[in-house]
Amino acid sequence: MNIGELSRKTGLATSRIRFYEKIGLLKTVRRKANGYRSYPPEAVMVLNMITTGQQAGFSLDELRLLLPADLSQWDHHHLLTTLQQKVRDLENIERKIAENKARLLAVLHEIEAKPDDMDCAANAERVMTQFGWHLLPHRETDQDDS
Template sequence: MKIGELSQRTGMATSAIRFYESSGLLPAAERGSNGYRQYGDAALQRLQMIQLGQRLGFGLDQLRELFAACHDGLPHDLILKGLNDRLAQIDKLAADLERQRAETLALRDQLTEEWAAGRCVALEEAGKEKAA
């Protein structure tokens, strides 16, 4: 298939496909007698893997490492390790966001209360718990 059809089937811009090819994420396409790139189903599958990886938050360097290890099929242990590592990153991000959310809610409530009472809150006092 030509690059335009590959673009339609993946939803990727042709420039993105060319970028992935030039950066080694997608093997170089064969050229037809007319000079046009010709892609097979393997290219479609590779681009779908790139899309999935990016949707899950994997970087292009991580995907490049995975593809470099794909000599005789997908290395299941490497894929599972990558997924477990990504889950750990997501859990850390979620915990950080939950902490930030709790702190932001507390500050909003504190400021609302202080301002409703007609008081200004000094910056150094903002976000601190009130003494009981």
């Protein structure tokens, strides 16, 4: 199939397909006598795997190492260990995001709990002290009185 048909089947721009070919991710390309690219049916699957891999958090370099030149030559052990490591990486990211969200929600709650008779600056100092943060001392700028 030609690049236009491959683009329609995958939803990828032709420039993206050429890019994947250029960086060595799409290796199933053949050139016809007229110089046009010709792609076998499995190119659709390879491009879908690349897209899915990127959405799962794999970098293009990681995908280049993971995808064999010939899809019938998968290294089962390498594939499993790589996918398991990516799952662990994503779980660590999820944990960090949850921790950051909890911290932000706690700060937000304290800011919203500002007593009615307290101004914003005093409330900021109260919140920062509560969380163990310290304000930098205010520095007056020297002004020339002349």
